[in-house]
Amino acid sequence: MRLALYYVLGCALVVAGGLLWRATLEAGAGLNRTLPPTGAPGMDVPFAGVTVELAGRPSDALATRLAELREAGFGWVRQRFDWREIEPAPGEFDWAQTDRLVDAISQAGLAPVAVLDGAPDWALAPADRAAQNGLAPPANFADFARFAAAFADRYGEDVRFYQIWDEPNIAPHWGNRLIEPVHYARLLKDAAAAIRAADADAVI
Structure with missing residues (x-):
């Protein structure tokens, strides 16, 4: 009942x-x-954004896609920039692809959020190098910090927002090993200091 x-x-x-x-x-x-676009507190950028994967798109398709995102009301795009592709050998940088992406994003009136990660073979510990484990953290965090500083020095006028490593809280993105918060904190601290030394206005 x-x-x-x-x-x-x-x-x-x-x-x-x-x-x-x-x-x-x-x-x-x-x-x-419909709510008007609003800025995040203390930041002159619209609140709405989207994660994208723009690498490899032909220039025309890239411009079209970015224009569509802008027209949809997005103000920023989160794009990954792979250290492996940019610095294949110590101190030898290939910025061509990154230049193309950053220029296209800026010309579309969008703010890029640069996700920096991926360790080249030369920066990996021997075991990770043998396993071709490019998403493992670098053996020497100072190597990554130098890369991050070079990135910020080159793109300081166009890139204000950074994310250090992609999903370091899950094993596949941290070398298929146990999550190491202390090690990630060291990586983040060193990279953040290097970026801010190159660009005092950077937001991480």
Whole structure:
């Protein structure tokens, strides 16, 4: 008997809620419920953004995609920049692809959030190098910090926002090993200091 009563009361609540929701929608039918873009506190960039993978797109397709994102109301795009591709040998940088992406994002009126990660073979510990484990953290965090500083020095006028490493809280993105918060904190600290030394306005 008690279960039947609870069932009836539950149904009544569902019906009442539905009627109230319908009345609310009808009352606001003539209103514009689209919220205007708002900036994040203390930052002159729209709040809405999206993660993208733009590398490898032809220039025309890249420009079209970025224009679509801008028209959709996004203000920033989160794009990964792979250390392995940019610095394949110590001190030897290939910026061509990164230049193309950063220029296209900026020309589209979007703010890039640069995700820096991926260790080249020369920066890996021997075991990670043998396993071709490019998402393992570098053996020497100072190597990554120097790369991050070079990136910030080159793109300081166009890139303000940075993320250090992609998903370091899951094993596949931290060398398929146990998560190491202390080690990641060291990597983050060293990279952040290097970036800010090159660009005092950087946000990490």
